[in-house]
Amino acid sequence: MKQLSVDVAVIGGGPAGLAAALSAKAEGAQKVMIIERNHELGGILQQCIHHGFGLHRFKAELTGPEYAQRFINELDDTDIETLLETMVLEITPERKIYAVNSEQGMMEISAKAIVLAMGCRERTRGALQIPGSRPAGVFSAGTAQRFVNIEGYMPGKRAVILGSGDIGLIMARRFTLEGAKVEAVVEVLPYAAGLTRNVVQCLEDFDIPLYLKSTVIHIHGKDRVEAVTIAEVDDAWNPIPGTERVIECDTLLLSVGLVPENELSSHAGVKLDPVTNGAYVNEHLMTTIPGIFACGNVLHVHDLVDNVSKEAERAGKYAGRYAMGTLQKPEKWVKVVAGDNVRYVVPHEISLTEPVEFFLRVQRPQDDVIVDVGGVRTVRERSVRPSEMLNIKLTPEQLQNFTGDTFVIQVKDRKEAEQSA
Amino acid sequence: MREKQTLTVDVAIVGGGIIGTAVARELSKYDVSILLVEKEAEVGWGTTKANSGIVHAGFHEEPGTLKAKYCFPGNQMYPKLCEELDVCFRRNGILMVARNQEEWDIVQKYYQRGKDRGVPVELLSKEEALALEPALSSDILGALHAPEGGSVMPFELAAALMENALQNGAQLLTNSPVVAAQVEGERKVIETAEHRIEAKVVINAAGLFADDLAQMFGDDYFTIKPRKGEEYLFDLDTKDMVTRTIFPVPTKVSKGILVIPTAEGNLMMGPTGDNIEEKEDLATTRDGFARILEGAKSLVPGINPRKIIAQFAGVRAASDRGDFIVELSPNVPGLIHLAGMESPGLTAAPAIAVDAVKLVEEAGLKLTPKEDFEPRRKPMVRFRSLSHEERDRLIKENPAYGRIICRCESVTEGEIIDAVQRGARTLDGIKFRARAGAGRCQGGFCQPLVMAIIARELGIPLEEVTKRGLGSEPVMYHAKELLTGGEGQ
Numbered sequence: 001m002k003q004l005s006v007d008v009a010v011i012g013g014g015p016a017g018l019a020a021a022l023s024a025k026a027e028g029a030q031k032v033m034i035i036e037r038n039h040e041l042g043g044i045l046q047q048c049i050h051h052g053f054g055l056h057r058f059k060a061e062l063t064g065p066e067y068a069q070r071f072i073n074e075l076d077d078t079d080i081e082t083l084l085e086t087m088v089l090e091i092t093p094e095r096k097i098y099a100v101n102s103e104q105g106m107m108e109i110s111a112k113a114i115v116l117a118m119g120c121r122e123r124t125r126g127a128l129q130i131p132g133s134r135p136a137g138v139f140s141a142g143t144a145q146r147f148v149n150i151e152g153y154m155p156g157k158r159a160v161i162l163g164s165g166d167i168g169l170i171m172a173r174r175f176t177l178e179g180a181k182v183e184a185v186v187e188v189l190p191y192a193a194g195l196t197r198n199v200v201q202c203l204e205d206f207d208i209p210l211y212l213k214s215t216v217i218h219i220h221g222k223d224r225v226e227a228v229t230i231a232e233v234d235d236a237w238n239p240i241p242g243t244e245r246v247i248e249c250d251t252l253l254l255s256v257g258l259v260p261e262n263e264l265s266s267h268a269g270v271k272l273d274p275v276t277n278g279a280y281v282n283e284h285l286m287t288t289i290p291g292i293f294a295c296g297n298v299l300h301v302h303d304l305v306d307n308v309s310k311e312a313e314r315a316g317k318y319a320g321r322y323a324m325g326t327l328q329k330p331e332k333w334v335k336v337v338a339g340d341n342v343r344y345v346v347p348h349e350i351s352l353t354e355p356v357e358f359f360l361r362v363q364r365p366q367d368d369v370i371v372d373v374g375g376v377r378t379v380r381e382r383s384v385r386p387s388e389m390l391n392i393k394l395t396p397e398q399l400q401n402f403t404g405d406t407f408v409i410q411v412k413d414r415k416e417a418e419q420s421a
Numbered sequence: 422m423r424e425k426q427t428l429t430v431d432v433a434i435v436g437g438g439i440i441g442t443a444v445a446r447e448l449s450k451y452d453v454s455i456l457l458v459e460k461e462a463e464v465g466w467g468t469t470k471a472n473s474g475i476v477h478a479g480f481h482e483e484p485g486t487l488k489a490k491y492c493f494p495g496n497q498m499y500p501k502l503c504e505e506l507d508v509c510f511r512r513n514g515i516l517m518v519a520r521n522q523e524e525w526d527i528v529q530k531y532y533q534r535g536k537d538r539g540v541p542v543e544l545l546s547k548e549e550a551l552a553l554e555p556a557l558s559s560d561i562l563g564a565l566h567a568p569e570g571g572s573v574m575p576f577e578l579a580a581a582l583m584e585n586a587l588q589n590g591a592q593l594l595t596n597s598p599v600v601a602a603q604v605e606g607e608r609k610v611i612e613t614a615e616h617r618i619e620a621k622v623v624i625n626a627a628g629l630f631a632d633d634l635a636q637m638f639g640d641d642y643f644t645i646k647p648r649k650g651e652e653y654l655f656d657l658d659t660k661d662m663v664t665r666t667i668f669p670v671p672t673k674v675s676k677g678i679l680v681i682p683t684a685e686g687n688l689m690m691g692p693t694g695d696n697i698e699e700k701e702d703l704a705t706t707r708d709g710f711a712r713i714l715e716g717a718k719s720l721v722p723g724i725n726p727r728k729i730i731a732q733f734a735g736v737r738a739a740s741d742r743g744d745f746i747v748e749l750s751p752n753v754p755g756l757i758h759l760a761g762m763e764s765p766g767l768t769a770a771p772a773i774a775v776d777a778v779k780l781v782e783e784a785g786l787k788l789t790p791k792e793d794f795e796p797r798r799k800p801m802v803r804f805r806s807l808s809h810e811e812r813d814r815l816i817k818e819n820p821a822y823g824r825i826i827c828r829c830e831s832v833t834e835g836e837i838i839d840a841v842q843r844g845a846r847t848l849d850g851i852k853f854r855a856r857a858g859a860g861r862c863q864g865g866f867c868q869p870l871v872m873a874i875i876a877r878e879l880g881i882p883l884e885e886v887t888k889r890g891l892g893s894e895p896v897m898y899h900a901k902e903l904l905t906g907g908e909g910q
Contacts, residue, residue, distance in 0.1 A: 001813045037828065087825035098809055102823030102834075106813035124863040126731035129653070133704045134733060136888035136895045140865045151869055153883060153896035157903055179903030222701065223892035239707075250897070263829075263861075266658070 002107045006031040006081075007323040008316070009097055009111035011088050011264070014043020015305050016296020016312040017117035018071035021080050023316030024115070029323050033081045033109070035088055035099055041075070042068030043119055044142065045305065047149045050170055052197070056306035067305060091268040093289050112323035113291045115315050116265055116279070120258040120297040122167070125219075128256055130162075132219030135226070141167040141255040145174065154178055156251030160228050161185045162216045166194040166303075166387075168255020173202035175253075182208045183247050186230050188215045188237055191365055193255075195303065195387055216252065217244065225250050258301045268292060275344045276300040282333055282349040283356045284318035285311070293319045300346050300359065303389045307359065310391075311346075314357065330354075334402070336374075339410025341366055343386065350407060352399045358392045360409060368414045374399075374407040384411060425617040430456040430592070431786055433611060433620035435599055435634055437464030439472070439575060439770045440759050441626035442582035447774035448781065449589035451788040456618060457583070457591060458611065460598035460630075462890035463850045465579030467628045468762070470853065471703075471735020472575040473652065473681050473692060475666055477765040478515050478567030480535030480542055481676060487745040491769035491776075493540055498771040499571060505796045506581040508573065509684040514665040515570030516550060518720055519562045527670040528565045535567060542567050556662050556721050570666060572684040575767055576853040584843055585798045589791070595846075596890065599627075602637035609638070609755055622784045624757045624777060628738040629700040631746075631760035640752045643760065647700045647736045648674070650692025651709040654731040655724075656861050657830075659688040667720045676764060678716025680724065685856070690717035690724065692735070703734045730861045737763040747773055748780070755784045802839060805831040805856075826874070827867040829860025837871060841878040848872065849889040868895065 008024040010017045013036030025032045040046065045053070048064030055061060058070065075082070086101040097109040122140035139147075139155055145167060147153045157180045161168045164187040172182045185203060190213050192199045203210050211230065217239045218229040232243040260278045262270070271280045271288040278299040279287040286293050295315035296308045321327035330351030338345050338360070345360040358373070362384045371379040371390065376398050384390065392409075432448060434441045437459035445457045461467065479493030503510035519525035528544070535542035543566050550564040551557055557564075587593060597613040602623070604610075609623040627634040632645045660682075669677040675694035683689050693709045710732070717724050740746055740761025750756040757780045759773060766773075782788055804812060804822060815835075816823035822835035832855050840854040848864070848871060851857050857871050858864030864871070872886045872895065879886075887893045 001809055037825065085824065087828065087831075089825075089831060100812065100816070100823055100825065102816060102820035105816040105823055106809050108809070121862045122865050124730065124861075124865060126654075126729060126863050127727075129705075129710055129726075129729060129732055131704065131706050131710070136893040139895075143865050143868060146869055147896055148900055151873075151883070151896075152900040154898040154900055154903060155895060156897050178900060217707070218704070223888075223890070224894070263658070 002104050003110070004107060005110040006033045007111070008032045008113045008115065008319050009109055010034045010115040010117055010316070011091070011097070012036065012043065012117035012119055012298070013038070013041040013082060014117065014119050014296065015045055015068065015071070015308045016119070016298070017043070017115070018068070018075060019309040019312035020115045020117055020295055020316030020319065022071065022074055022078065023313040024320035024323070025078050025080055027317045027320030029320035031081070033083065035083045035086050035097070037085065037087045039085050041072050041082060041084070047146045049149050050174070053305050056304065057309055088264060091264050091292070093269045095291050113293065113319040115319045116287070116292065116294040116298050117296050117312060118261045118264065118298045120260045120301055122254070123257040123259055125254060128254070130216055130219060133221060135219070135221035135224050137221070137225030137250055138219065138252045139254070141165070141171045141253045144253050145171055148174055148178060154180060156180065156249075158183060158249045159251040159253055160216070160230070160247055160249045161253045161255060163187060163254055163256035164192040164194050164199070164210060165255035165257060166198050168253060169194045169198040169202040171253055171255070172208050173206060176206045176208065183249055184208070184230070185210045186214045186216060187212050188233055189213070191385070193387055215239065219252060225252055228252055258297065260298045260301065262298060265294070265298070270294075273344065273348065276346065278346070280348045281346060283347045283351060283354060284327065285315040285347065286318060286322070291322055300344065303387060307389060307391065311359065334405070334407050336407045336409065339408040341411040342409055345409050350399070352402055353396055355396060356394050356399070358409065360390050360392070362386055362390070362411055366411060366413070369411050370414050370417050372410050372412055374402050374409060375404070376401045380414065425612065425615060427617045427619065428456060429619045430454040431620065432456070432622045432624060432781060433458060433609070433618050434624040434626055435611065436467075436626035436628050436631070437461075437579065437583060437593070438467050438469040438626060438628050439465070439579050439767050440628070440762055440773060441624070442579045442586065443770040443774035444624055444626060444759065444777045445586035445591050446582040447778050449586040449591045450790060450794045451778070452791050453786060453788055455586070455591040456620070457586070457593050458597050458599060458613060458618065459593065459595045462595055462846050462887065463580070463844065464583045464593070464595070465576040465853070466889065468735055468738050469579050469767070470576050471650070471652065471733055472767050473679065473689065474573050474575050474683055474767070475515075475679075475681060476510070476571035476573055477768040478535065478542070478570035479538055479540040480531050480565070480567055481671065482765065484534070487747055488765060488769065489538070491745065491772040492765045493538055495765070495769040495772040496569060496571070499573065502771055503573065503578070506578070506585055506798055507801045508578050508581045510571055510573045511684050512569060512571040513682055515567040515668060516554060516665045517565040517668040517670060518550065518557065519564065519670065520558070520560060520719065521562065524670045525562045528563065532565050535565070540567060541569050554663055554665060554667065556723050557667065558720060558722050572666065572682060573767070574684045580844065580854055581798055585796070588795055588798060599634060599637070602634060604638065604753060622755045622757065622781050622786055624759060626759045628762065629736055631738060631758065635750070635758065638750070638753045638756055640750050640756065642752065643746055643758070644741045645700070645760065646739045646741055647697050648739050648763070649695045649697045649702060649734055649736050651705045651713060651732065651734045652689055652691035653710065653713060653729050655688040656728045656730050657687050659728050660686040662688055662723065663721055669716065669720060678713050680717050680721045690714070697736065700736060702736065705732045705734050731863060739763040745769065745773070747776060749784060757781065757784065802836055804833045804836060826870050827857035827860065829862050830856040832857040834874060837874050838878055841875060846879070847887050847889050848875070848895070851875065
């Protein structure tokens with residue numbers, strides 16, 4: 001078995017892995033390697049041929065492949081090594097990576113630091129337990145996207161989409177532009193799960209109906225999907241009898257959530273947060289296993305790729321420092337806690353001595369709020385929604401004012417907060 | 422209309438489920454021509470595919486039934502059979518759990534039944550049972566332990582039996598529903614859309630459709646009463662939760678809702694047992710799920726429905742006798758019925774196959790054992806179970822084993838090509854044989870890749886690749902086809 005050793009090994013060559021590798025290199029790490037299972041870098045961006053990427057980072061409306069290419073071009077100017085069509089099978093807590101490809105066979109790669117950047121997978125019909133038969137024609141939205149945009153095939157011509165996640169909304173438009181009819185987008189929540197701009201640009205602009213507080217309760221068809229039954233749901237998501245409606249279709253797309261792909265991480269002993277399904281990390285984005293870092297959608301599912309790149313750059317920077325032995329350990333870690341109307345916050349621990357950048361998501365939509373960040377800063381927001389991540393930065397000066405044991409971040413109604421103040 | 426091709430054989434077997442394939446393999450030990458006719462694209466796709474995969478211990482069955490006659494002997498044949506065919510088989514044992522005094526009395530009855538039959542069984546106190554299976558409910562009184570109960574992948578076994586039968590000279594027609602059957606003198610004739618098959622002996626192993634086939638021959642003395650069972654499969658990371666198959670005491674109609682560690686390690690819960698009208702009603706239901714979850718939680722409270730990755734339903738081909746039918750037709754000479762195969766049909770199949778051979782002889786065929794019978798099929802490569810060093814050597818020999826296609830189950834391109842070479846023709850066939858797409862993402866990532874490999878290996882366009890036979894093509898059109906005067910107009 002081939003033996004290799006590197007300073008920083010980045011697992012996954014999607015947007016997170018690319019940014020992390022570049023940043024580790026820029027930080028001074030000598031030997032940086034990206035291990036990618038696909039035959040090209042860029043990850044899921046390569047099938048996202050719609051535009052809207054990079055508005056924050058590049059102040060330009062790029063397609064997915066264009067966004068990825070900017071990083072790939074940068075990478076070409078470095079000596080970062082990339083192993084393509086290579087699958088990581090195992091990571092050990094001692095930071096040994098077992099990977100395989102058809103040319104080199106099995107490889108044992110010893111890394112001083114590892115950055116986990118494997119991304120996420122789509123939730124499936126099986127996970128949702130949608131009743132009915134099991135015909136062909138049920139796809140996760142991302143799989144359908146790959147068929148259309150990469151392979152050049154249309155799954156069907158008459159679709160229902162369950163879930164209003166961003167990929168589902170994008171695929172509603174894609175299917176329509178490809179000449180198929182999208183009969184409905186069905187969402188169990190009382191609001192769309194995806195970004196507002198996608199609801200407008202992908203559904204409203206094409207007159208595709210969005211049914212809220214509804215779900216698919218039965219799939220019909222023996223060999224191929226023939227129809228689905230949808231129904232309205234109550235607050236506990238139980239179908240309301242009498243509201244059932246059969247919609248004929250040949251395809252059902254599922255856009256019902258993404259799950260970070262942390263099987264490798266778990267096997268290595270990395271502790272996971274049951275809310276994000278990603279690793280517990282400190283402000284260096286280091287997991288509970290020393291020298292193993294995480295970023296991007298494997299850490300928590302992001303809204304915009306721009307935010308993935310930003311987070312991955314931090315992970316790469318600290319991984320680079322760890323590999324070089326220059327990452328300082330703080331005197332103590334303070335736990336970060338998700339308070340009222342906050343579903344989760346990343347990172348989970350902060351040192352109070354370095355600048356920190358939080359990503360968080362709310363539980364439910366709320367208008368006119370202030371976000372209380374550990375009592376040391378407040379941020380006013382006109383509206384917060386679960387689909388959009390909040391990004392809050394704190395300086396060491398602001399953090400100095402913190403008193404207490406746990407650093408609570410909470411969302412408060414602005415008027416109530418001002419009255420009680 | 423094209424004239425049907427006539428095939429003449431000694432024995433025609435109708436139905437490629439676990440019974441039909443087991444009989445084909447057993448008969449292929451003898452110097453006799455065999456043709457198995459299967460309506461689906463691959464064997465093992467009816468009731469067999471959705472079987473729980475339990476190799477029962479043999480203490481359940483009512484005395485005096487054929488179920489009792491064949492279950493324990495069948496169980497005893499499994500280790501050698503699966504070793505010869507290189508099929509995953511685990512003797513993980515069975516526990517029947519008592520949750521109250523009434524159930525404890527029933528458990529003791531089964532203990533005695535097992536003892537009487539020579540089935541290895543023991544009674545366990547609550548503490549002993551919990552020591553074996555710490556995830557069991559602490560509300561139990563005790564349990565019956567049958568260490569020789571096991572777990573097998575039923576589809577894999579049917580495919581392996583067929584493959585081995587083919588190696589030994591049997592023939593197979595897939596995609597061939599029988600449309601007509603009659604007796605013509607000494608011969609029995611069955612017709613499919615494309616073939617007319619003349620046989621000296623016909624074995625009816627048509628499962629759910631066994632009564633329909635019998636009726637085509639004018640034989641209508643039994644009927645099949647379809648009974649549906651739903652199953653829910655968990656993520657592989659539930660693997661170590663439970664080792665033995667956990668049974669409650671049986672109900673009147675079934676062995677109850679079980680917690681089943683499959684041969685591959687995933688946990689499964691089910692099945693329901695609901696009488697249905699339509700033989701191919703394979704829909705899972707909200708109500709079925711609720712009942713199964715309740716039943717499974719009463720045995721293993723820690724079961725987490727969030728870990729479910731797949732669900733499916735199968736239909737048991739129960740007969741109106743409530744027992745197996747293993748006999749020569751009293752009305753049609755040379756017609757053998759192997760019907761009514763509900764639980765423990767899978768366990769009993771190897772033993773039934775042995776008796777089926779005797780019935781063939783009774784029907785007048787003289788059977789001479791072959792000297793060159795090959796009991797082993799070509800060994801399977803299972804990349805996920807190899808050591809790193811073994812993997813490395815394998816890839817050096819064949820680089821296709823270095824390309825992982827299914828990331829959830831670590832299935833390589835080499836294994837998928839091998840599955841096609843062994844007879845897989847569809848996505849489901851690849852999933853059941855090689856496990857590509859059987860994991861937590863349910864093919865979300867690998868489906869396009871697997872389809873491309875099937876298309877390449879079979880030399881067909883991608884849009885002709887099916888999920889499980891004609892009409893189940895996942896992709897129906899080329900991109901832009903709907904915009905340029907194709908189907909979408």
